[in-house]
Amino acid sequence: MKRARVFGIICIGGLGALLIGVGVWYARRHNVAVLNTQGTVGNAERRMIVFAALLSLVIVLPVFALTFGIAWRYRAGNKKATYRPDMDRNRWFETAWWVIPSVLITILSVVAWRGSHQLDPYRPLNSSAKPLTIQVIALDWKWLFIYPDQHIATVNMVQFPAGTPVTFDITSDAPMNAFWIPQLGGQIYAMSGMSSQLHLMADHAGDYRGSSSNISGKGFAGMTFTARASSMSGFNAWVHTVQQSPQRLDQAAYSALARPSENNPPAYYTLQAKDLYNQVMMKYMMPMGSSSPSAGTGQDMAGMDMSGGMN
Amino acid sequence: MLFASLLLGRLNMDAFRHNMVVYTGVVVMTLGLLSAVAALTYFKRWKWLWREWLTSLDPKRIGVMYIVVAMLMLLRAVSDAAMMRAQQAVSVGSNHGFLSGDHFQQVFTAHGTIMIFFVAMGLLFGLLNLVVPLQLGARDVAFPFLNSVSFWLYVAGVVLVNTSLPIGEFAATGWLAYPPLSELQYSPGVGVDYWLWSLQIAGVGSLLSGVNFLTTIIRMRAPGMTLGKMPMFCWSVMGSMVLVVFAFPILTVTLALLFLDRTLGMHFFTSGFGGSAMMYVNLIWAWGHPEVYILILPAFGVFSEVVPTFSGKRLFGYTSMVWAIAAIVFLSFIVWLHHFFTMGAGADVNAFFGIMTMIIAVPTGVKIFNWLFTMYRGRIRFTTPMLWFLGFVATFTVGGVAGVMMGMPPVDFQLHNSLFLVAHFHTMIIGGVVFGFFAGLTYWFPKVFGFTLNERLGRWAFGFWLSGFLLAFIPLYILGFMGATRRMDHYDASLGWQPLFIVAAVGVGLVCVGVGFQILQVVVSVLRRKDHLDLTGDPWNARTLEWSTPSPAPEYNFAITPTVETRDAFWHTKQSGKRPAPSIYHAIRVPKNSPIGLFIGGAALTAGFAAVWHIGWLAAVAVAGVVGLVMYRTSDDNTTRTISAATIAKTEEAAAAKRRYA
Numbered sequence: 001m002k003r004a005r006v007f008g009i010i011c012i013g014g015l016g017a018l019l020i021g022v023g024v025w026y027a028r029r030h031n032v033a034v035l036n037t038q039g040t041v042g043n044a045e046r047r048m049i050v051f052a053a054l055l056s057l058v059i060v061l062p063v064f065a066l067t068f069g070i071a072w073r074y075r076a077g078n079k080k081a082t083y084r085p086d087m088d089r090n091r092w093f094e095t096a097w098w099v100i101p102s103v104l105i106t107i108l109s110v111v112a113w114r115g116s117h118q119l120d121p122y123r124p125l126n127s128s129a130k131p132l133t134i135q136v137i138a139l140d141w142k143w144l145f146i147y148p149d150q151h152i153a154t155v156n157m158v159q160f161p162a163g164t165p166v167t168f169d170i171t172s173d174a175p176m177n178a179f180w181i182p183q184l185g186g187q188i189y190a191m192s193g194m195s196s197q198l199h200l201m202a203d204h205a206g207d208y209r210g211s212s213s214n215i216s217g218k219g220f221a222g223m224t225f226t227a228r229a230s231s232m233s234g235f236n237a238w239v240h241t242v243q244q245s246p247q248r249l250d251q252a253a254y255s256a257l258a259r260p261s262e263n264n265p266p267a268y269y270t271l272q273a274k275d276l277y278n279q280v281m282m283k284y285m286m287p288m289g290s291s292s293p294s295a296g297t298g299q300d301m302a303g304m305d306m307s308g309g310m311n
Numbered sequence: 312m313l314f315a316s317l318l319l320g321r322l323n324m325d326a327f328r329h330n331m332v333v334y335t336g337v338v339v340m341t342l343g344l345l346s347a348v349a350a351l352t353y354f355k356r357w358k359w360l361w362r363e364w365l366t367s368l369d370p371k372r373i374g375v376m377y378i379v380v381a382m383l384m385l386l387r388a389v390s391d392a393a394m395m396r397a398q399q400a401v402s403v404g405s406n407h408g409f410l411s412g413d414h415f416q417q418v419f420t421a422h423g424t425i426m427i428f429f430v431a432m433g434l435l436f437g438l439l440n441l442v443v444p445l446q447l448g449a450r451d452v453a454f455p456f457l458n459s460v461s462f463w464l465y466v467a468g469v470v471l472v473n474t475s476l477p478i479g480e481f482a483a484t485g486w487l488a489y490p491p492l493s494e495l496q497y498s499p500g501v502g503v504d505y506w507l508w509s510l511q512i513a514g515v516g517s518l519l520s521g522v523n524f525l526t527t528i529i530r531m532r533a534p535g536m537t538l539g540k541m542p543m544f545c546w547s548v549m550g551s552m553v554l555v556v557f558a559f560p561i562l563t564v565t566l567a568l569l570f571l572d573r574t575l576g577m578h579f580f581t582s583g584f585g586g587s588a589m590m591y592v593n594l595i596w597a598w599g600h601p602e603v604y605i606l607i608l609p610a611f612g613v614f615s616e617v618v619p620t621f622s623g624k625r626l627f628g629y630t631s632m633v634w635a636i637a638a639i640v641f642l643s644f645i646v647w648l649h650h651f652f653t654m655g656a657g658a659d660v661n662a663f664f665g666i667m668t669m670i671i672a673v674p675t676g677v678k679i680f681n682w683l684f685t686m687y688r689g690r691i692r693f694t695t696p697m698l699w700f701l702g703f704v705a706t707f708t709v710g711g712v713a714g715v716m717m718g719m720p721p722v723d724f725q726l727h728n729s730l731f732l733v734a735h736f737h738t739m740i741i742g743g744v745v746f747g748f749f750a751g752l753t754y755w756f757p758k759v760f761g762f763t764l765n766e767r768l769g770r771w772a773f774g775f776w777l778s779g780f781l782l783a784f785i786p787l788y789i790l791g792f793m794g795a796t797r798r799m800d801h802y803d804a805s806l807g808w809q810p811l812f813i814v815a816a817v818g819v820g821l822v823c824v825g826v827g828f829q830i831l832q833v834v835v836s837v838l839r840r841k842d843h844l845d846l847t848g849d850p851w852n853a854r855t856l857e858w859s860t861p862s863p864a865p866e867y868n869f870a871i872t873p874t875v876e877t878r879d880a881f882w883h884t885k886q887s888g889k890r891p892a893p894s895i896y897h898a899i900r901v902p903k904n905s906p907i908g909l910f911i912g913g914a915a916l917t918a919g920f921a922a923v924w925h926i927g928w929l930a931a932v933a934v935a936g937v938v939g940l941v942m943y944r945t946s947d948d949n950t951t952r953t954i955s956a957a958t959i960a961k962t963e964e965a966a967a968a969k970r971r972y973a
Binding site for chain 2: 026027032033052068070085116119120121174175185189192212216218286
């Protein structure tokens with residue numbers, strides 16, 4: 001009986017070790033995006049994840065040790081262990097486990113408070129390079145990227161120079177989505193009639209996977225895109241190529257593009273519609289019955305973005 | 312055509328056209344129903360079913376019915392989970408699996424909705440019905456008829472949500488149906504309406520139950536049982552019911568506004584025309600976050616009973632425990648925004664809600680330490696409920712760490728809506744709520760049925776549930792770190808995610824085996840009940856009042872109302888060795904059976920169905936029916952009957968004889 005139990009414990013322990021080994025082996029061979037970050041924001045977020053996880057071990061390890069230690073020691077079969085059926089309080093113990101977790105949570109709170117401000121998605125990044133603005137519109141079921149200064153637009157593919165802060169202005173002409181490039185940094189929602197903002201900067205050139213993380217309808221799983229960080233010269237050359245694209249994005253082309261479609265391959269446009277981003281956003285702020293925003297109001301009301309209201 | 316639309320709304324033959332997967336589900340459901348009907352007819356049990364169960368106002372009976380329905384729904388929702396993971400295990404690269412995107416989304420929406428509203432809530436109110444009156448030394452809940460109404464509204468929700476399978480479709484929006492996706496513009500079908508009405512009806516039932524149990528705990532405790540002497544399970548339930556009473560009205564209103572948007576063309580949450588989807592998201596989580604604690608607090612309560620009993624020791628840190636519950640109740644209402652840090656509120660707002668979220672870990676941690684020190688210097692018997700407890704501590708602690716991590720807004724930006732999040736809340740809900748309720752069901756089963764459950768099969772079920780759970784969700788934590796989002800019906804082969812999804816699917820398979828063992832456990836225990844009858848009424852050497860009654864507990868619970876002088880009242884009675892043996896019994900009034908609750912549930916179901924399909928006249932008739940039934944019942948003065956002193960004496964003496972025999 002006893003030998004069988006020891007054998008069982010060895011088996012379970014061995015199996016656990018094997019599984020952990022396989023898990024580590026697997027993780028090393030694949031891109032664990034959130035822990036393999038390649039951008040300023042993502043790096044800072046990764047450090048917070050690791051810090052919080054390690055600090056939590058201060059509680060988790062004692063809890064595990066206590067649970068199984070106490071359970072084993074005070075098993076009914078162990079008649080040698082003390083039995084104190086009426087012991088129901090101990091001021092020192094109770095104080096300890098109100099106070100120690102409180103201290104840990106206080107530390108984490110300070111980190112969370114500072115992190116929330118430093119990594120606020122609306123906060124521009126510190127960099128000597130001039131930021132690049134890219135406007136993002138979530139459509140059914142693809143991402144439209146507009147480069148207002150370069151007069152180009154792309155679908156499901158976004159390119160920018162590494163080492164340059166990128167300001168993403170994000171809205172939606174579809175249900176709510178979330179814009180997420182895990183290797184560069186955390187996500188933010190894309191909402192119709194709203195403009196949210198995300199600042200990211202890639203440290204190195206490379207292709208990073210982006211996706212929508214919020215369900216938006218049946219083609220949602222196909223709303224993935226490639227975020228390509230290249231050298232500045234590579235970026236300029238790319239912009240030049242796209243500017244030669246025969247496909248033009250004007251109002252009519254936009255209306256066609258906005259219709260639901262799934263698994264769209266990347267597409268490249270020269271931008272012909274002026275102020276398309278604001279028009280898309282303002283479309284949702286019109287009173288009932290009117291179909292297009294009148295000139296002028298668009299700019300005024302564009303100030304109603306989230307950062308204005310809630311910061 | 313006009314006549315047809317007046318008569319049937321938008322219901323037509325298209326509602327019955329489905330793909331093979333749905334047809335299979337419909338066939339399975341129909342066969343299940345038919346075999347139940349056949350069995351009832353063959354064994355001539357219809358009258359018994361009607362008189363002993365369906366019309367009963369005895370909370371113990373209602374509790375059992377809740378649990379039976381919730382377990383059936385568990386089967387449905389676990390099969391949904393199995394379909395999802397099977398799809399994700401194969402739908403890679405050029406293979407698009409066996410579910411279309413839209414169908415896949417209906418499946419996970421149904422899974423989440425059913426698990427929370429119809430499994431977890433059903434088990435919760437089932438347990439409460441079984442235990443709370445007995446543990447308080449009360450004969451009934453405060454409002455026995457209302458209790459039956461609550462139950463039948465819950466059943467109406469269950470039936471409506473399952474009707475969406477054969478007739479029409481279900482929401483494809485995720486279990487909280489965020490607008491604008493859930494608005495008419497993007498979800499014109501009946502799916503969201505099915506979701507909305509099944510939740511609305513069941514939600515009203517939950518709210519009424521909340522009022523009922525809160526009143527019961529405040530007003531119906533045995534003489535001498537001050538709040539400070541009340542068993543910890545009842546404390547936990549009280550915290551939970553306070554949350555129900557405050558949170559469920561928010562749900563009711565939110566759903567009503569969404570209904571106005573969808574059916575009457577209003578613009579509370581639409582894109583444009585002044586609607587604000589963000590308002591919906593705030594409102595639904597102002598209900599949704601307390602809901603999590605509504606479920607977990609009673610599970611904590613179960614452990615607060617199970618651990619002292621099987622450690623043969625008083626609960627450690629009673630006062631701490633109560634304060635911890637109070638803190639959790641309070642904090643649970645000021646953390647809702649952590650469900651959408653990524654909406655882009657300012658850093659101050661995010662940081663505030665993040666910190667409040669992390670603070671909840673403190674009282675929760677206190678509870679865990681108190682349970683551990685309840686075991687300290689005890690004599691621990693490792694029965695199945697204790698195994699569930701140990702499984703709970705191991706999983707819940709890890710899940711809690713994941714939760715604290717995501718409580719930090721910048722961390723959440725990277726993990727929100729990823730499979731890490733999915734893994735986190737399943738760790739809390741399976742490891743916490745489900746394990747807790749299973750522990751409670753095993754623990755109190757003999758009190759209701761008079762025999763204990765088979766321990767050996769219970770251990771097997773636990774083993775498969777725990778290992779299946781680990782295999783199903785550890786890969787999801789990793790996948791979340793790899794950037795895998797929730798609710799994907801398909802992904803690229805180049806990502807290398809498939810092996811992890813396959814492991815997760817195997818995990819779900821093991822959980823299914825665990826469920827199989829639980830079914831087997833019940834069947835075997837019933838067949839061999841003679842071998843493990845509970846003759847004493849106290850099979851675990853337990854501590855609280857419910858164990859002072861015979862098993863199964865008689866309809867009137869206590870022949871003589873107990874008086875309480877200490878915590879763990881029954882334990883002290885046993886210690887002092889003076890178990891009162893009264894020879895004079897008095898007649899007891901109990902509520903008469905009533906089918907009105909069932910009828911109200913039926914009318915509510917009809918109204919819900921009519922509202923889904925826009926059948927105006929039927930909705931009007933059904934709502935009038937509900938009002939009429941309520942008026943009929945309130946004008947009925949003859950609602951109680953008397954159990955004579957002689958009957959009680961006979962029952963009690965038989966129980967005493969059994970005890971002596973044991």
